[in-house]
Amino acid sequence: MWRQVFLYFRTHSYHADNYQAKETLQNEDEMEIKAAQWIFKPMGSERTEMRKRQMSTTQDTPGAAQAQLSTGNRGSNACCFCWCCCCSCSCLTVRNQEEERARTTSHELQAEGIPNCEESPAPTLEEVNAWAQSFDKLMLTPAGRNAFREFLRTEFSEENMLFWMACEELKQESNKSVIEEKARLIYEDYISILSPKEVSLDSRVREVINRNMLEPSQHTFDDAQLQIYTLMHRDSYPRFMNSAIYKDLLQSLSEKPIEA
Numbered sequence: 276m277w278r279q280v281f282l283y284f285r286t287h288s289y290h291a292d293n294y295q296a297k298e299t300l301q302n303e304d305e306m307e308i309k310a311a312q313w314i315f316k317p318m319g320s321e322r323t324e325m326r327k328r329q330m331s332t333t334q335d336t337p338g339a340a341q342a343q344l345s346t347g348n349r350g351s352n353a354c355c356f357c358w359c360c361c362c363s364c365s366c367l368t369v370r371n372q373e374e375e376r377a378r379t380t381s382h383e384l385q386a387e388g389i390p391n392c393e394e395s396p397a398p399t400l401e402e403v404n405a406w407a408q409s410f411d412k413l414m415l416t417p418a419g420r421n422a423f424r425e426f427l428r429t430e431f432s433e434e435n436m437l438f439w440m441a442c443e444e445l446k447q448e449s450n451k452s453v454i455e456e457k458a459r460l461i462y463e464d465y466i467s468i469l470s471p472k473e474v475s476l477d478s479r480v481r482e483v484i485n486r487n488m489l490e491p492s493q494h495t496f497d498d499a500q501l502q503i504y505t506l507m508h509r510d511s512y513p514r515f516m517n518s519a520i521y522k523d524l525l526q527s528l529s530e531k532p533i534e535a
Contacts, residue, residue, distance in 0.1 A: 393417040400528040436470040442500040458491035
């Protein structure tokens with residue numbers, strides 16, 4: 276009997292504890308929900324009140340707010356716009372100045388580095404017709420060399436004619452010191468790889484020139500002169516005969532008797 280009474284009270288206390296535990300859990304859940312509502316509700320109300328205050332302040336002073344906003348936007352845009360414009364303008368200005376300086380420098384270099392054309396009388400119609408017969412006849416007359424040199428300038432290969440003419444001048448010298456000085460200048464202007472007017476020569480001819488420069492003479496550049504002469508004959512001369520420079524000159528001379 277005592278055992279049954281003990282089991283009865285034990286079972287009753289177990290159910291009571293379970294009921295109390297469930298009730299406690301429910302109470303805790305309700306408290307958490309209420310706490311959450313209490314926490315988030317003031318935040319929402321505070322935000323709402325803050326927005327209302329901002330709106331009321333904006334409505335009270337709309338002109339000042341708009342002026343301030345527009346001023347700030349204008350300032351930032353103006354600064355950005357001015358900076359971009361100033362940067363682009365300065366870049367364009369510097370670029371234009373550099374291009375103008377480069378053009379001026381190139382013209383000065385051309386004026387200083389390129390000797391004047393040979394003095395010669397105006398060519399006759401017979402001479403101009405003879406140029407078409409052979410390259411040798413073109414190179415024999417100063418007028419022919421000047422016309423051919425003008426054509427080479429349009430093809431950016433005038434240094435070939437300048438080198439050939441410099442070699443011809445060297446052959447006419449007899450003074451040893453003058454020969455050495457002119458040979459050195461010819462080497463620096465047309466043979467050196469550092470020169471902007473370097474002519475196109477093969478390695479064999481360059482080796483010959485390097486050996487000859489140990490004791491320069493009138494014939495130091497004979498092999499190189501022949502190679503450049505052959506290059507102009509085979510490459511540039513045919514194009515010169517079909518160029519507007521030669522055709523215009525030939526036409527102008529052909530029309531002179533008719534005009535007279």
